[in-house]
Amino acid sequence: MFGPKAWIWATIVVPALAAKASLNLGNGFDLTVDKDSNHLSIARGNSSIWETVAGKPFLSASSGVDEVVGASGAFNITDVDNDKCTDQHIRRVTQSAWSGSVNDKAAIVEGTLSGCGDESVDFKFAVWVPAELSDRIAFHIDVKPGSSKDAATKLFLTYASSKSEDFYGLGGQGSFASMKNQSVPIFSREQGVGRGDQPTTDLENADSYFSGGDQFTTYSAVPQYISSLARVFHLAEESTAYTKFDFKDLKAVTVRYAARSVDGYIIQAENMLDGITKLTEYTGRMAELPRWVDTGAVLGIQGGQTKVNRIVDQGLKQDCPIAAVWLQDWSGTHSQSVSYMSLTVSRLWWNWESDEKLYPTWKKFVQELRDQHNVRTLSYINPFLANVSTKPDGYRRDLFLEASEKGYMIQNATTNDTSIVSSGPGIDAGIVDLTNPAARSWFRDVLIDQVFSANVSGYMCDFGEYTPVTKDTRFYNKSIDPMFYHNQYPRDWPKLHHSLTKSVSSFKESILFQRSSALGSQRYMNLYWAGDQNTNWGLNDGIKSSITVMGHMGLSGFAHGHVEIGGYTTTWLESGVVNRTAELLGRWGELSAVSSAVFRSHEGNVPQLNAQFYSNSTTYAYYAYNARMFRSLATYRRRILDTESKNLGWPLLRMPVIYHPNDVKAKSISYESFYLGADLYVAPVVDSGRTSVEVYLPGKETFTHVWSGKKYEGGQTVRVAAPYGKPAVFVVGKPQHNDLKDFLEFARKENGTVIRV
CATH class of the missing domain: 2.60.40.1180 (Golgi alpha-mannosidase II)
Known part of the structure; x- marks a missing residue:
């Protein structure tokens, strides 16, 4: 939207200013610089907007390459900061002509960073008031690498806070209210199973590397916050490198950015809601939800046409308002054995065509549900393409083969082949390369021809956080660094689906719900869900965490969210099985009714171990009751969504x-x-x-x-x-x-x- 491409250095430079000086940035903003004490402050009138910390460098740099270990979305990151340049010297302060600023000028602070060996490195710190968003400050930082073998690879921006300032947002954070005293990494990935809840987390980590995650692993990592003082800080959309927000110092904030150049914005809002409005003026706001979602439940069911019809009929007899069925297994399932009680679990075939065994008359079936019961159908999509050569009941198109032959998936230079993601025994898949315009066009055609052609009313847009980051990862766009693109993919993924707006006549009546997000994703979405929680009451990864995630997502500019009723992840570990009880299912349904924009359930990853809403007449009665409670709030919810969310970006929860x-x-x-x-x-x-x-x-x-x-x-x-x-x-x-x-x-x-x- 407003990225580094707009920053144009000019040749006209105002002479360097005195040791202490004040520069007018336009629209009432002023920058005050004390060169001798390395102190900067920005004010608007008599109100302080932002300042650095006396006695501390506001910029520093370090060398070293962060270590990222893991696969299949479970990335564990170790920060590596070798020589750290913490001695800062401001050499000069100038005011330069600057394209895109409100007064065609920017204040430029230049100097050196030293203390990291024999060599010092140069820095530039530019601030200005952007012409298109003139109620805030934009900044650009550039640190030169130096010429030594231990060249600077990342930068640190430190500025003042206070003991009473608390921090919220930063995407789908699921463990804490305020992020004060925490250090929050911005890197989208599998959130893990447990996320700190014990003993689940340790047992999962022992079974598979970092699969348990921690209290900061999240599908949606967004480089921004809104504080209790109504201060908004966010990076530019183009600044997608791995970032960490360090709030552990009670009187300062440090933003660690794993590159030498970064852009961002600083805002002082009137209050926190105004902060959301100002943030979403930059990021964009979520698209409107169709009104049919207000009318009742979205039944999450797997198992084929006969089972779906039976459960829908049962629900109508139970006075359950049904808006839609969500059939994630529409593309077929693959059986996998697990160690617990000789169970067999079903995984989806990621080959985006209807499965003739489960849904032999798919298009007719979808239409009959609509015609006979006014029940819509939602399906399921993700960015993976599975190798279906071993699919026992056959296939009509082999999308993996098609994409392989055309080079439409992310590649691995070491194997000189498609970069493979495994979904357990029997399913290997590639990831669609969204840097390739031809691949994007091809996948759009797949969605039009094989998904929307059945008159579905949307789908789950799963995943988006698995993009590999190894040095041998290769994209169609060869200039892209995997570590930079990783946090961009969760924005490109919903953008691809949003591009169908003009090609699919029913698109505005569809919901496409995401779990992974990035800064700016919301303009391409009309719904997110809080991700995959464990089927328990846990703080970090159970029902409680789904509320916390939605709270922080709202303060990240994502207005329309919903919880997945009952949770998703059932585990079978040495400590026993963690499965869904009827009580948990009912209470989660209550939560959805009074918190969410859509009332949707999930059978879970092991349906046979979980209480289901259709398990018996008692569970269905509770579910139907909660669905009616959700429906009774339709008029209230709709007024909020159509006014406050649409016009101001304010969240429902x-x-x-x-x-x-x-x-x-x-x-x-x-x-x-x-x-x-x-x-x-x-x-x-x-x-x-x-x-x-x-x-x-x-x-x-x-x-x-x-x-x-x-x-x-x-x-x-x-x-x-x-x-x-x-x-x-x-x-x-x-x-x-x-x-x-x-x-x-x-x-x-x-x-x-x-x-x-």
Whole structure:
């Protein structure tokens, strides 16, 4: 959007300024420089926007190459900082002509970095007010490598913070509320199984390298934050190298960037919601969700036409509003044996055509569901192409072979062949090379001819974070560095699907939901989901983490999110099996009803070990009840999505800190409670065996409990009953809109309903 290509050095330079000077950047912004103390500050009028830390270098550099180990998305990164240049000297400060700035000028701070051996390296730090977004500061940093064998390879930007400033966003962070005291890597990858929850994480890591992940592994790593002081910091879209945000110093922030040149933006917003608006003015905002998603559940089912028809019929008899079925196995499944109880699990064939065994009349079947029940169909896609030469029931097209012959997949220079990703025994696949225009065009045609031709209403756009980073990785665009492109692929992947807008007449009525994201991905998406959680109550990788992920994604500019009801990952380890109970499934359904833009379930990776919504009449009744609760909020949700999300970028689910940035308790809430829009406050049940919840009510508003009608004043912690089907939901104050009527009527009507598990 506004990248390094716009930065044009001019030949006209204002003479170097004195030791202490103030430079007008335009639109009320001023940069003050004290050369002797290496201190910079930016203000707008009497308000400080950004400043460096007295006594510390604001720029430093280091040598060394970071170590990235792992495969199949499970990347473990070790930072390598050898000689670190921490002695900074400002040589001169100038004001230069600068294309793209509001006053055609930029302030340029130049100097040297030393202390890393015999050699010093030069740096330039430019700041200006961009003409197209004139309410913020843009910056560009360039560090020269030097001529020694231990040349600088990365840079560090350090600036002031305060003890009271807390940090949110940074993509799909699932373990913490504020990121204060943490060091957060920005590198999209498999989030792992466990992410710190024990003993699962250690057992998974012992079984397969780093497959358990840690508290910072995430599918969606976004180089930005919004602080409790309404400060917004983000990199430019083109700055995609591995980055780390270090918030461990209580009075400073350090951004470590694994390259010598970086661009970014600094914003002082009026409040955190305004910060989201300003961020999304740069990144773009999510596209509109079709209205059919408001009408009921998206049933996640596998097993073929007969099973799907049976479950849909059963649901209609259970008074379950059904908007769609999501059939991820539409392309067929491959059986794999596991060690636990001689189980066989099914993995998908990544060859994007309907499977004639499971769905023998696929197009007709999709249309009949629509015609007979007004139930839409969603399918599944990812960027992999599987080698189907061993597929026992045959295939019509071999997409892996087609792409191999045309060079449409990412290559490995060592093998001089396709870079292979394994999905367990029997399935090897390549990744579509999105740097290749011909490959993009070919894959678009596959989606048009083999997916949308069946009149589906969208699909899961899975993965996007597996791009290899080894030195022998080769792309069609040979100038691309694998470590730089890795964080770009999660933006190119939804961009590919978004390019179908003009080719598919039903595209605007479709949902295409992603799990991996990058800065700017949202402009190509209309829905994300919080990723694959374990089928348990865990903090770092269970039901609790799905709420935390959605909270931070909202503060990263992603407005439309949803949880995957019931979780996905069932594990079988030495400590026993971790599978989904009926209670967990029901409580997760409650959470979805009062948190998400779409109500969608998943059978999980081992369906036969998990409670399913269709397991029996009791589980289906609970699911149907939750789907009706979701439907009752349709008018309220739609008003938020069509106004606040569309026009301002505001998320549906909002962390309490957004409205209470000075409240210490609110700042530390990650999963315990959240706002749905501005008028509802929710405290879901996320622990087994609980029939009540203790919830902190922030602020000074009156909170009215929807099930009992009891009113509570803000600023206190209360305990309310929360039996099955009755998550703690409060109306906040006196809403200005009359769009909670259906939900309140649902609460009145269903107040006496007894839900069982």
